Amino acid sequence: MGPVPAFIALLPWQVALWGLAYFATLYFGFAALTLLVTGALRGLGIGRVLDRRPLRAQQRRREIGEALLSILVFGVGILLPWWLLRAGWASVRSDASLLRILVEIGVLLLWNEAHFYAHHRLLHTRWAFPRFHIQHHRSHVTTPFSTYAFHPVEAALLGSVPLLPMLAWSFSWQALFALPILSLAINSIGHANYDAFPARGGRSWLTAGRRHHLHHACFRGNYGFFSPLLDRLCGTALADDAADVVLKRAGADRHAA
Numbered sequence: 001m002g003p004v005p006a007f008i009a010l011l012p013w014q015v016a017l018w019g020l021a022y023f024a025t026l027y028f029g030f031a032a033l034t035l036l037v038t039g040a041l042r043g044l045g046i047g048r049v050l051d052r053r054p055l056r057a058q059q060r061r062r063e064i065g066e067a068l069l070s071i072l073v074f075g076v077g078i079l080l081p082w083w084l085l086r087a088g089w090a091s092v093r094s095d096a097s098l099l100r101i102l103v104e105i106g107v108l109l110l111w112n113e114a115h116f117y118a119h120h121r122l123l124h125t126r127w128a129f130p131r132f133h134i135q136h137h138r139s140h141v142t143t144p145f146s147t148y149a150f151h152p153v154e155a156a157l158l159g160s161v162p163l164l165p166m167l168a169w170s171f172s173w174q175a176l177f178a179l180p181i182l183s184l185a186i187n188s189i190g191h192a193n194y195d196a197f198p199a200r201g202g203r204s205w206l207t208a209g210r211r212h213h214l215h216h217a218c219f220r221g222n223y224g225f226f227s228p229l230l231d232r233l234c235g236t237a238l239a240d241d242a243a244d245v246v247l248k249r250a251g252a253d254r255h256a257a
């Protein structure tokens with residue numbers, strides 16, 4: 001039996017358990033990898049830490065606690081695409097060529113970018129921010145554990161990324177499987193609090209980490225996930241020095257204390 005029929009044949013509790021193990025492995029694996037890579041870059045003198053303000057009390061503990069809830073939402077949420085496949089609303093291919101898989105991954109990442117920008121702007125409205133997004137912004141200084149630290153409603157929004165595309169197109173299982181991995185890789189760059197390419201401008205695709213650091217430091221602007229494009233098109237891009245006032249004030253406070 002191929003991977004797709006085998007997945008469809010699983011029982012609901014088996015699907016949920018598989019989902020929980022998959023997302024927990026991704027979350028802790030990428031957090032460890034980010035710490036390793038940024039540690040190595042620092043050791044080699046490449047790049048710089050973006051925000052040197054101290055973390056808030058119990059920040060990592062809170063982030064991991066919230067992430068465990070997100071993993072529960074993502075893991076159990078796998079039942080939804082599983083049900084779409086089982087009911088015949090969607091189908092998945094097992095015989096796609098490498099080229100087709102790569103094109104599909106590109107399409108899913110573009111969709112992910114647009115989906116994230118739209119829901120992130122929605123979460124920054126006056127109504128939604130205090131209800132569903134303030135949790136994520138409690139991390140003024142981000143850590144590799146901030147990636148999944150958000151309200152369950154935001155987790156459900158983020159987890160819904162592949163549903164619409166799956167209804168419209170028969171994707172390969174490899175592309176669908178790769179989406180959460182690549183999405184978390186990008187998410188980890190965004191929350192690593194590390195700029196590996198300080199010489200590059202804020203409009204470069206290589207400075208996604210700096211852009212999301214500015215979003216956390218300023219509480220607004222730079223709503224995109226990886227690309228600077230939508231923020232530029234919609235007039236929400238932040239200047240590279242947008243957080244300088246906040247960061248300098250924090251430095252002066254530390255010296256005065």
Ligand SMILES: [Zn+2]
Nearest residue numbers: 120124133215
């Ligand atoms: Zn935000």
Ligand SMILES: [Zn+2]
Nearest residue numbers: 136191212216
């Ligand atoms: Zn963030």
